[in-house]
Amino acid sequence: MPQQMIVRHERAAAAFASAPTRAVIFELMKSERSLSELRDVLGMSLNLLHYHVGRLRQLGLVTVSAVKRRGGRSIKKYRAVASEFRVPGSVARQTAGAGLKDELYTALERAELRYPTETTYFLDERGTPRMRRSQSTQGSTAHQRWCKLRLSATAAAELTRRVGDLLAKYERHGSRGGHTYICHFALVTS
Numbered sequence: 001m002p003q004q005m006i007v008r009h010e011r012a013a014a015a016f017a018s019a020p021t022r023a024v025i026f027e028l029m030k031s032e033r034s035l036s037e038l039r040d041v042l043g044m045s046l047n048l049l050h051y052h053v054g055r056l057r058q059l060g061l062v063t064v065s066a067v068k069r070r071g072g073r074s075i076k077k078y079r080a081v082a083s084e085f086r087v088p089g090s091v092a093r094q095t096a097g098a099g100l101k102d103e104l105y106t107a108l109e110r111a112e113l114r115y116p117t118e119t120t121y122f123l124d125e126r127g128t129p130r131m132r133r134s135q136s137t138q139g140s141t142a143h144q145r146w147c148k149l150r151l152s153a154t155a156a157a158e159l160t161r162r163v164g165d166l167l168a169k170y171e172r173h174g175s176r177g178g179h180t181y182i183c184h185f186a187l188v189t190s
Contacts, residue, residue, distance in 0.1 A: 005061075005082035012059040013091045019103065020044065024052045025061060025080055032065040032079040053078055061085070104182045148190065156187055 007013050015021045023042055027033060033041070035049045042049070056062035057078075065079035120132045131146065151159065163185050 003082065004084040004086055007061075007085055007087045008091060009059070010091050010093060012061060013087045014093055015056060015059055015061060016085065016087055017093065020048070021052050021056065024049065025056065025085070028056075028062055028078055028080040029083055032077040034075050034077050036075075038078075101184070104184055107182060160185075160187055 007016070015025065024038065024044075027038060027041055035046055035053065038044070038049050038053070039046055044052075053062060057064070061081060062078050063081050064076050066077040068075045068077070122130050122132070124130050128148075128150075149159075167183060167185065
C-alpha cells in the first residue's frame with residue numbers, strides 16, 4: 001500500500017468533508033475490514049456502509065483487498081489505498097474542519113437551549129476587557145472558554161504545542177463509557 005496519496009479531484013476531496021465517510025476511510029486505513037466488521041466498529045447500518053464503501057471505491061480511495069468464500073457467499077474485505085491522504089486546498093470544496101465546525105456549533109446551540117449559559121464581563125488585573133461564558137450547572141456536557149490573549153510568536157507556538165500535547169494525551173487515554181466531545185483549539189491573530 002502506498003504511504004501517501006495526493007487527492008487530485010474535487011469529488012474525492014469532498015469525501016473527506018463528510019464525517020461518516022471520513023470515519024470509514026480512517027477505519028480502512030487501520031486494517032482491512034468487511035462491511036460487517038465496519039458495522040461492528042462504527043455502528044452504522046450495512047446499507048449505509050455499502051453506500052459509503054461503494055462511493056469510496058468509485059473515487060479510488062478504497063479497494064477490495066480480499067474475497068473469501070463462506071457458506072456459498074463471498075465476503076469482501078476492503079482497505080484504503082494509502083496510509084495517508086493529502087488533500088490540496090485547490091481541490092477541497094470546503095476548508096479542513098468545516099464539517100466538525102458545523103457539528104461543534106450545532107452541539108453548542110443544543111446545549112445552550114437545554115442549559116443556558118451565563119456570560120460574565122470583567123476587567124482583568126491589567127484592565128483588559130474579558131468575557132467568560134459558563135454553563136449553568138444543571139448537567140450540561142458543554143464546556144466553553146473564549147478569550148483574547150496578547151502573545152509573542154514564541155509564546156503562541158509554545159501554547160499551541162502544549163495544548164496539542166494535552167489533547168493527544170486525552171485522545172490516547174479516553175474514558176470508556178463517557179460522552180464523545182468535540183474539541184476545537186484555534187489561535188489566530190485578530
